[in-house]
Amino acid sequence: MRPFYPILLDISDQLCVVIGGGPVAERRVSGLLDAHARVRVVCLTATERLQQWAAMGCIELRMEPFQPAHLDDAMLVFAATNERALNEWVARSAKERNLLVNVADAPEQGHFIVPSVVRRGDLCLCVGTGGQQPKLAAQIADELAERYGTEYEKLLQLLGKLRNEILSATPANSPLRQEALERLHAQTPKLLAMIRAGLDPEQEARAVLNYLLHQPLPKEGQQ
Numbered sequence: 005m006r007p008f009y010p011i012l013l014d015i016s017d018q019l020c021v022v023i024g025g026g027p028v029a030e031r032r033v034s035g036l037l038d039a040h041a042r043v044r045v046v047c048l049t050a051t052e053r054l055q056q057w058a059a060m061g062c063i064e065l066r067m068e069p070f071q072p073a074h075l076d077d078a079m080l081v082f083a084a085t086n087e088r089a090l091n092e093w094v095a096r097s098a099k100e101r102n103l104l105v106n107v108a109d110a111p112e113q114g115h116f117i118v119p120s121v122v123r124r125g126d127l128c129l130c131v132g133t134g135g136q137q138p139k140l141a142a143q144i145a146d147e148l149a150e151r152y153g154t155e156y157e158k159l160l161q162l163l164g165k166l167r168n169e170i171l172s173a174t175p176a177n178s179p180l181r182q183e184a185l186e187r188l189h190a191q192t193p194k195l196l197a198m199i200r201a202g203l204d205p206e207q208e209a210r211a212v213l214n215y216l217l218h219q220p221l222p223k224e225g226q227q
């Protein structure tokens with residue numbers, strides 16, 4: 005068991021290189037494009053979707069055998085070919101360049117593994133099983149996708165906006181800020197219900213914000 009450390013990495017506009025052009029490589033590329041990375045794919049044969057992405061200018065597709073120079077300027081590397089020795093060479097080449105690498109067929113040779121992901125706007129739910137049972141990760145992600153629907157995208161947009169307004173309207177570390185942020189959080193179920201009902205919660209949110217910022221603070225010892 006390796007106790008992986010989860011982080012959410014900002015890879016927007018960073019070059020990520022995927023070696024391989026099969027279904028596994030395609031899944032990696034899909035996730036990388038969702039995160040707005042620049043993507044270079046190196047392979048001998050590419051899935052139809054990879055070819056379409058290349059034709060649309062979404063990825064750079066190099067239909068040629070892997071060479072370490074393909075990793076030039078990369079931030080992340082993914083070895084996703086069906087050739088064991090080749091994936092090992094990719095991993096070694098990445099490590100020689102101090103690049104983080106993921107290895108699809110031998111996770112222990114890489115620095116990180118790829119979880120199952122559910123996105124709802126800025127909400128990002130990631131599930132990993134430490135490589136023990138990827139299908140279980142996918143099943144749990146499906147369950148989370150049911151539980152946390154698309155309404156969470158709008159909810160977060162609204163909460164983010166209100167939270168920023170609270171941050172700019174209150175002094176740092178002040179009881180007013182702390183109280184307002186707690187009250188904002190307490191409004192979550194109400195705003196969620198409004199979004200689910202198809203109502204525009206913006207007006208309600210304004211009223212909430214007004215209440216949050218102008219409600220007198222409870223006195224010492226009072227709730």
Ligand SMILES: C[C@@]1(CC(=O)O)c2cc3[nH]c(cc4nc(cc5[nH]c(cc(n2)[C@H]1CCC(=O)O)[C@@](C)(CC(=O)O)[C@@H]5CCC(=O)O)C(CC(=O)O)=C4CCC(=O)O)c(CCC(=O)O)c3CC(=O)O
Binds near residue numbers: 031032133138
């Ligand atoms: C370590 C890791 C690799 C990494 O980080 O690159 C890894 C490794 C391996 N997977 C294998 C097989 C399968 N993987 C899937 C599916 C997924 N695999 C994913 C991640 C990971 N898979 C990482 C660990 C994540 C964790 O912590 O659990 C998901 C979550 C994300 C993604 O890949 O996009 C995605 C679900 C996508 C979704 O959300 O739907 C299926 C099912 C299917 O395809 O339908 C099968 C076939 C059934 C089976 O074998 O169980 C094999 C054997 C290969 C062989 O037999 O040759 C290895 C190699 C090994 O285990 O050594």
Ligand SMILES: NC(=O)C1=CN([C@@H]2O[C@H](COP(=O)(O)OP(=O)(O)OC[C@H]3O[C@@H](n4cnc5c(N)ncnc54)[C@H](O)[C@@H]3O)[C@@H](O)[C@H]2O)C=CC1
Binds near residue numbers: 027029108109
């Ligand atoms: N991590 C995961 O989720 C999973 C991992 N796997 C592993 O991932 C590997 C890849 O799976 P698939 O995408 O289904 O494989 P695939 O067989 O469909 O594709 C392999 C790709 O490697 C490319 N390739 C071969 N030699 C190359 C070279 N010299 N230079 C550049 N590219 C080269 C091929 O052109 C092809 O695009 C499998 O061998 C399997 O062990 C399989 C299932 C799930």
